[in-house]
Amino acid sequence: TGSTQPQRMLEAVQKNATKGDPESVFSAIDYYCRHKEWAMNVGDEKGLILDSVLTEVNPSIALELGTYCGYSTVRIARLLSPGSKLITVEFNPAFAAVARQIIAYAGVQDKVTLVEGPSGDLIPKMKERFGIKSFDFVFLDHWKDRYVPDTKLLEDCGLLRKGTVLLADNVICPGAPEYLKYVRNSPRYESRYFKSNLEYSKVEDGLEKSVFLG
């Protein structure tokens, strides 16, 4: 009965997932989106790449740009070590409201700070508001034309350090050509493309992992 797609995803979680079990939460979303209604979650295939990069980086402080319904928020938070934090940024209040409920249902709310507002305004406030020195890991999955300006903003605000890992979704589909040019041509990044498929589809997509060299 949920009137919006995010609300129908939340319903699928409440109906099919186990409270406090993050894996069952994103699996319920994957099932719903694969069989009932496509949605722009990073999904199960690219999710495995996200999981492996996260496990390698093991970030103490991570940033996600574009929460949407919280699918990748839950995927990331479940892999964080005790005491580690994920800050996720979302400007659509309706999406944020659903994400908060999905994050809470998964039981990862203590690791996650969901901040409502535009990334362009919030990034410059990260240090003062959250006492962040720099991020260990950044997942970019918001509007694709925001990837470059927000990466430059993170650099300019001193929020990246030698070794910070940026992982960007959708660099092929819908595509982030300017971003690929930026990180692949800049001497300040070591970039690598992880080929995969667009969520719940056979179309090619992939994740670009870029290490900031300082």
Ligand SMILES: O=C(NC/C=C/[C@H]1O[C@@H](n2cnc3cncnc32)[C@H](O)[C@@H]1O)c1cc([N+](=O)[O-])cc(O)c1O
């Ligand atoms: O368009 C896509 N993603 C855009 C994601 C957008 C999400 O991030 C928020 N946002 C945007 N700028 C923001 C700035 N600040 C805060 N939140 C922001 C939007 O409110 C939305 O919740 C997309 C599209 C496809 N696709 O196949 O078409 C597949 C994907 O995996 C995708 O991620």
Ligand SMILES: [Mg+2]
């Ligand atoms: Mg995406």
